[in-house]
Amino acid sequence: MLRITAGKLANALRGTVSGTSRVAAVRCLHGTEESAEEFDKRYEKYFSREGIDGWEIRKGMNDLLGMDLVPSPKIIEAGLRAARRVNDIALAIRWLEGCKDKCGDHQATLYPFLLEKISPTLKELGVPTIEELGYDKPELALKSVYDL
Amino acid sequence: MSGEREVVGYGVNGSPIYIDCVEFPFPAIRYKEATPEICALREKELSDWKKLSLQEKKTLYRYSFGQTYAEFQHFTPEWKLIVGIGLWACAIGFLISLSYCAKLYGPFPETFEEERRQAQLRRIIQLEMQPITGLSSKWDYEKNKWK
Structure with missing residues (x-):
């Protein structure tokens, strides 16, 4: 029992002594951190790809709107153009709405x-803004039952 | 489940379900089934979007999506129902415990009588229980009264 414990302790100590170099090696495996510009470019490229379909656009937009960020204007423009190419204005309007919602407290x-x-x-x-559509306020909301 | 509605995306776990939510704003299927009017409008959509009127744009939006962001994020008075149910549950629980007191439990045991409790206190002091910080520490044994 003692031998096992001692062996484990030695292993743990060895880990702490030569730990730094190993961590560095592991971190290198993940490559460098992506900068904000690179991220923007990646998504711009994703949306501007020739032959992108609605399926992929929705995937990209869903991913972006699920992240903790506000899409940069360039990405938004690329998304709008992608919606134009697949001929879906509803997608463009929804995308605008989603980006507005991502502004959160700083809207x-x-x-x-x-x-x-x-x-x-x-x-x-020719994409209308949310205000032009009147979608900044609920349009089809029901009247409160208490006001009837 | 999705009827004749066009499948336009992967959706949640690949199931064709329509849902309006912030976390997943582009559901897998369109909200409405295609009618001849919608098809005509879709044809018109192929050309310049500036030629579409505002109403047509709205129709196309409602064809794809059920509710706008402003609508599905609208504050509803649902909290009143939830608070109401919570208070009802508390009230029912309170009544049940009251009925237990009235019907289920018998009278208090005799050790709860005032005299017996006094005697118990006296014994605690005589035995000097908890002399440092507890009950007996507050008793002055020289003057035979509370400090």
């Missing part, structure tokens, strides 16, 4: 900035 400051950046693309494609 008052961040959303106008995003809108300003992407407005040329919106005009070019």
Whole structure:
């Protein structure tokens, strides 16, 4: 029993002594951390790919809107153009809504900035903003039963 | 389950279910089945989107999605129902415990009588139980009264 314990202890100690180099080696396996610009480029490229279909666009958008970030204007534009290419305006509007929702607490400051950046693309494609559609407020909401 | 609705994505675990939620805003199927009007509109959508009227854009949106973000995130008075059910559960539990007291449990044992409890206290003090921080530490044995 003692021998087993001693052996384990020795192993653990060996681990701490030469641990640093091993950790470095393991970290290198994961490659370098992706910078924000590279991330933007990757998704821009993903959405701008020729022959992308609605399935892939939805996948990309779902992934992006599930992350802890606000998509940069370039990604949003690429997404809108992708929706144009697959001929689905509903997708474009929903994408805008999702990006607006991602602004979270900073919607008052961040959303106008995003809108300003992407407005040329919106005009070019003919995609209405959420405010133009009146989707910033519930449209088909039922009247409260207490007010009837 | 999905009827004649067009499957447009992978969805949750690959099942064609329509759902409006923030975590997963693009569900696997469209919200409505294609009608001749929608098909005509889809044909029109192929051309420049600027030619579509606002109403047509809305129709296309509602064809793909059931509720907008503003609608499904709208604050509902559902909390009243939940609070109500919670309070009802508390009330019923309280009534049940009251009925136990009234019907199920007999009278208190005789050791709960005032005299016996006094005697018990006296004995605790005489035995000097918990003399450092407890009950007996508060008793002055020289003057024979509470400190």
